[in-house]
Amino acid sequence: AQSVSQHNHHVILSEAASLELGCNYSYGGTVNLFWYVQYPGQHLQLLLKYFSGDPLVKGIKGFEAEFIKSKFSFNLRKPSVQWSDTAEYFCAVLQDTGRRALTFGSGTRLQVQP
Amino acid sequence: DAGITQSPRHKVTETGTPVTLRCHQTENHRYMYWYRQDPGHGLRLIHYSYGVKDTDKGEVSDGYSVSRSKTEDFLLTLESATSSQTSVYFCAISESGQGPGELFFGEGSRLTVL
Structure with a gap:
């Protein structure tokens, strides 16, 4: 079975700092990849997606x-x-x-301090 | 707005009692999913449906059953709730016009099993 690893469980940054969150997956064949975001008290929303083509994908909110x-x-x-x-x-x-069913990583909690 | 409603939003129950969570969509989307969210585990797929009366198991299906007798409703049943099933349950749909993996989530149902 495929798996998704997110190595950073909790990240704390100051405003204006740069962010990089790691994600690794186990499957060696063709995959579609996604990032979802869950704001406090809300449900998950799609942030960006990769299906094919340009490996650099831009999503919402920069x-x-x-x-x-x-x-x-x-x-x-x-x-x-x-x-x-x-x-x-x-x-x-x-x-x-x-199947159209996603496998999720365990998540990374980002805290941005003003 | 994908028009997903989950009910109940909050429920406290006792070990051994049956529980049914309902997911209702206002559109005729084919794919519906039940995930559970737990700290440190991210979201894990319980069951999903690809049409009326067509369902399949996910990675954590033990102790859960589902039914989909109408396109708009996807029910998740815990036949005999256990404390390990205390979690937040999210329903999601995949809109036919979107790419695979682009899920829209409901607001979640928080279940506590005492």
Whole structure:
């Protein structure tokens, strides 16, 4: 079974700091990759997605992620975080497109201090 | 707005009692999912449905059953609740016009089993 690893469980940054959250997946075949965000007290929302093509994907709110196939990675980045980015971030992978069911990582809690 | 409603939003029950959580969608989306969210585990797939009366197991299906007799409703049943099933349960749908893996989540149902 495929798995998704998020090595940073809790990250604390000051506003304007740069952000990079790691995500690695285990499946070696074709995958679709996603980052979801969960703001405090809310449900998950899609942040960005990668299906194919340009490995550098841009999402909402200034976030981007880079797919590196050789490293089985899909790290999330943002050049300058804001207090409003405080949330939990989940990486997810879709291996079997027929099933359309995501496998999620354990999440990274980001705390941005003003 | 994907029009997803979960009920109940909060429930406290005792070990051994049956519990049913309901997910209702206002659109005729084919794919529906039940996930549970637990600290340190992210979201884990319990069951999913790809049409009326068509369901399949996810990675943590033991102790849970589902039913989908109508397109708009996806029910999750705990036949005999245990304390390990204390969790936040999220329903999600995949809109037919979106790519696979692009999920829209409900607000969640917080279940406490005493």
